[in-house]
Amino acid sequence: MRILVVEDDVGIASGLRANLQQRGYAVDMADGIASAWSALRMERFDAVLLDLGLADGDGSELLRRLRSSPVPGSGQPQALPDPSIPVLIVTARDQVHQRIAGLDQGADDYLAKPFDVDELDARLRALLRRAAGRAAPTIRYADIEVDPAARTVRVQGRPVDMSPREFSVLLVLLEARGRVLSRQQIEERLYSWDAAIESNAVEVHIHHLRRKLGSACIQTMRGVGYFMPQDLPA
Known part of the structure; x- marks a missing residue:
């Protein structure tokens, strides 16, 4: 499964990439809204891990653009990402109202930093399972x-x-x-x-x-x- 990690902290990004690769994921990195949007237009990903505090803006803007995109193949002249791709927000913003806002803006799940990578992996598996239309873990x-x-x-x-x-x-x-x-x-x-x-x-x-x-x-x-x-x- 291929994951796009949107994170501008180099240390956190490299750690996430190494841990996810050890768990069998193919991982690509983007350090901001612009690079993530370009990646989503060019490639097909199974899920996005999205930080909110990015150098070129708030990650929620990327989420808004993604969820409001037309469905691919609907006659649009340029490549557009799949608006239904699962998004897991991974951020230091851990207040209840911030979590609610992220979920209401279209995120499928929300995980506050710091977190355990095993929990992140479990949440990713759950997102991918639901996206595939499966309820059973096997x-x-x-x-x-x-x-x-x-x-x-x-x-x-x-x-x-x-x-x-x-x-x-x-x-x-x-x-x-x-x-x-x-x-x-x-x-x-x-x-x-x-x-x-x-x-x-x-x-x-x-x-x-x-x-x-x-x-x-x-x-x-x-x-x-x-x-x-x-x-x-x-």
Whole structure:
């Protein structure tokens, strides 16, 4: 899952990035409203961590602009971000009225600094789960059970070893099951701007997943991309 962190304190930003990357997220950074808006227009993110006290203005202005954006594909002449992207405010403003204001302005959750990174991760998982339309903390698909919190996979109750990247590819395809994703779309969900990507990385990960989970789980639409069927035949 790919996260945009909007934070102008270099120390906090680097710490957040390192901790989130250790938990399997692809993380991109923006240090203000202008750079964050440009990033949201250019790339697709699964969630935004938003500080409010930014050098070029109040982060709530970015939130307002985001929530008032037209839905992409509605005939707009320029690229626009998805107005429904989950936003978690992470800020030192911890008064009750400030939290209420942030949530009323369109934030999906609010976390006051200082915070525990494990709690941040749990809140992120909850946001991503709701955005995907899931209520259960685990994902079940045929005889496969995936636990995003523990980052574990079981097939018929037996654990399956996976690399962090294989797990991430599986999670992306599971969340989009029934829809075809191109290699570029998968890469965009897995890699930050500065990540080095081998040309056949996605194909290699999918080959390994098929070997571990069964070839029917991930199918190819030639010339288009990969998908997991909505339901596997019995």
